[in-house]
Amino acid sequence: xxxxxxxTVRPNLVERCFxxxxxxxxxxxxxxxxxxxxxxxxxxxxxxxxxxxxxWLLRERQGVVAAVLEACAAARGTHWFLFNDESILDAGALxxxxxAALREPECxxxxxxxxxxxxxYFGHEFIPFPFAHRDVFAKLGGVLDPAFKSFYxxxxxxxxxxxxxxxxxxxxxxxxxxxxxxxxxxxxxxxQYMRSDQVTFRAKWAHLGAFSDC
Numbered sequence: 001x002x003x004x005x006x007x008t009v010r011p012n013l014v015e016r017c018f019x020x021x022x023x024x025x026x027x028x029x030x031x032x033x034x035x036x037x038x039x040x041x042x043x044x045x046x047x048x049x050x051x052x053x054x055x056w057l058l059r060e061r062q063g064v065v066a067a068v069l070e071a072c073a074a075a076r077g078t079h080w081f082l083f084n085d086e087s088i089l090d091a092g093a094l095x096x097x098x099x100a101a102l103r104e105p106e107c108x109x110x111x112x113x114x115x116x117x118x119x120x121y122f123g124h125e126f127i128p129f130p131f132a133h134r135d136v137f138a139k140l141g142g143v144l145d146p147a148f149k150s151f152y153x154x155x156x157x158x159x160x161x162x163x164x165x166x167x168x169x170x171x172x173x174x175x176x177x178x179x180x181x182x183x184x185x186x187x188x189x190x191x192q193y194m195r196s197d198q199v200t201f202r203a204k205w206a207h208l209g210a211f212s213d214c
Contacts, residue, residue: 002030002094003077003134005143007067008085009036015043020088022053026095033074035059035067063149063193072143081131082143090175097131100171107167108132108140108157111176119155121201122208126158127168129176140164149193152201159205 004021008014014036021032032054040046040056055074059067068082079101081094089111097109110127113119119126130143137143140160144153161168202211 001077001079002028002098003071003075003080004030004032004083004094005068005071005075005080006032006083006085007035007064007071009061010085011036011038011043014085015046017083017085017088018046018054020090021083021094023091024089024094026092028095028098030094031055031075031077033057033071035071037061065144065146065148065150065153068144068153069142069146072137075134078133079131080134080137080143082129084129084178087129087176087178090177093174093176094131096171096174100169100174101131101133104167104169105133106136107169108136108161109169109171111174112170112172114175114177115179119158121155122159122205122211124159124162124208125168126155126161127170128154129178130157136166140166147200147204148197150197151194152197156201156204159208 002025018032021030030053034054035057037058037060039058040051057070057074059070072080079098081097093111097111100109101107108127109131110129113128119128140157143157145156148156158168
């Protein structure tokens with residue numbers, strides 16, 4: 001089973017995101033672990049059918065990393081996928097990632113991000129929406145490092161994978177559409193966490209060379 005880890009602070013977007021998961025999973029069993037600061041019943045389009053495979057964890061905001069770690073603790077699947085409420089998956093995307101992971105179980109996979117963007121720090125690429133067997137994440141010390149609160153935990157995972165010799169692959173046929181907007185939730189998050197996270201990230205990986213933000 002695939003466990004989709006879905007932190008959300010945007011009730012206006014999560015319904016669209018959530019609706020893309022079922023067709024993306026195809027024939028593969030899945031569950032969705034939502035960590036939110038609002039109840040599911042506040043989303044008009046999420047009914048019994050939509051929530052059939054869902055565990056909804058209600059909590060106060062403490063940063064996206066804390067939400068993801070809570071989702072990991074509740075996840076029962078063999079394979080985990082880190083999603084977010086700004087994104088949607090094309091039909092079959094999770095199924096393609098799952099079969100890729102069966103062929104190469106030691107790898108960290110990601111969908112094709114549209115629009116295309118270079119996700120890179122210190123000369124190494126990272127996967128912002130990682131998919132892997134849970135043992136791969138365990139080998140890397142977890143999906144996200146609790147030393148971070150938000151964005152820099154994503155490139156940190158990629159650098160941990162490089163350091164551990166874990167190959168990273170993009171499955172080109174598995175498409176994720178993510179338009180990186182700047183709404184109130186993101187602006188608030190950046191103001192609260194980004195500066196301290198950048199300091200932590202730079203200190204951890206400074207030995208790799210000069211820092212340049214994406």
